[in-house]
Amino acid sequence: METVITPNRLRWIVFITVTVSMTSCITNSANLYETAKPLQIAHFKQLPIPLPRKTITTVRQGAFGKSSHNEPGNQYNWDFETPLGTPVVAAEDGVVIDVWKPNRGGGCDAAYAAVAHNIKIEHTDGTVAQYVHIDTPLRSGDRVAKGQTIAHTAVNGWICYPHLHFGVYASRNNLYSSPARKTLPIYFLGIPDGIAREGDSYIVP
Numbered sequence: 001m002e003t004v005i006t007p008n009r010l011r012w013i014v015f016i017t018v019t020v021s022m023t024s025c026i027t028n029s030a031n032l033y034e035t036a037k038p039l040q041i042a043h044f045k046q047l048p049i050p051l052p053r054k055t056i057t058t059v060r061q062g063a064f065g066k067s068s069h070n071e072p073g074n075q076y077n078w079d080f081e082t083p084l085g086t087p088v089v090a091a092e093d094g095v096v097i098d099v100w101k102p103n104r105g106g107g108c109d110a111a112y113a114a115v116a117h118n119i120k121i122e123h124t125d126g127t128v129a130q131y132v133h134i135d136t137p138l139r140s141g142d143r144v145a146k147g148q149t150i151a152h153t154a155v156n157g158w159i160c161y162p163h164l165h166f167g168v169y170a171s172r173n174n175l176y177s178s179p180a181r182k183t184l185p186i187y188f189l190g191i192p193d194g195i196a197r198e199g200d201s202y203i204v205p
Contacts, residue, residue, distance in 0.1 A: 033063035033076065033185055034197050041194060044187040045127065047091040048204070049080060049196070050166055052149075055204040057082050060163055062198030063185065068158075073174075073181035077167035078196050084162045088131050088151040090144040094121040097128065097172060098140060106133075108160035116157020116165070119150060120175070127184065128172055132165035133157055 036044075051057060061067050061079040069077045097120050104115040118132040121144060136151035144150055153164050167183045169175050174182040187194035190205030 031062075031064045031198075034195055036185065036195070040185075041187055044185045044194070045168060046187045046189055046194070047129075047168070048189045049191070049202065050089050050091040050129075050131065051080060051082060051164065051204050052087050052089060053204055055082060055086065056201060057204065058201040059196050059198050060161060062196060065198060074167070074176060074183055076183035076185050077165060078186075079163045079165050080196075081161060081163045082153055084153055084155065086153045086162075086164070087149045088134055088136075088153060088164055090121060090146055090148045090150050091129050091166075091168075092121075092123045093146050094123040094129070094144055096120070096138050096140050096142045096144065097122045099136060099138060101135075103156075106156035106159050108158070110158055112156075113158040116159070117154065118165075121150070122172060126171045128169045128175065130165075130167055130169065130176075133159050133163060 049057065057080045059078055060081045061069055063078065064070060064075045065079070069075055099119050101117045102115045106112050106116065116132050117134055117136070118130055119134060119136050119138060121129050123129065131151055133153060133156060134151035135154040138144070138150055153162060155162070168186060170182040170184055174180050186196070188196045191202050196202070
């Protein structure tokens with residue numbers, strides 16, 4: 001028996017096909033970082049997790065995280081859970097270009113979002129690393145060396161669990177406050193395939 005496809009049935013077939021296709025695209029691109037291919041990963045900036053060796057940490061929110069790492073241009077950030085007071089080390093040599101310490105408290109409330117203490121360090125390639133929810137004695141203009149302790153994790157800003165929020169901006173012209181904000185994907189040295197996946201735990205090598 002020959003199957004007859006009427007115009008109305010054809011519209012439904014097209015609708016279902018397009019819907020399934022769009023759903024597939026959304027699913028496959030939900031996290032461009034964690035699903036990156038080797039050729040893409042090869043171009044990621046390579047850095048260590050900025051915590052002392054042997055530190056055990058869990059990525060509580062990763063790149064493209066739905067809680068707060070999903071703003072355009074600011075998706076490549078990681079929340080490394082670690083006890084309060086854990087040393088934070090410089091991921092690369094550089095110069096401190098900004099220290100923000102408003103001392104206005106912190107807690108699990110979005111009202112504290114703008115008052116998280118942070119330090120920004122510019123590297124020789126022009127990229128800028130930002131370390132958030134910290135206390136630091138450093139000042140703008142200070143030079144730091146890779147692996148140097150630059151801060152300790154602390155409770156300030158919007159923070160619901162102890163962690164270091166870390167990300168790298170493309171340049172000082174692409175910081176969070178800029179309409180041209182742009183964070184970079186990171187290949188974290190010493191962990192499996194270099195991808196710090198949300199929910200996974202690591203021992204810093």
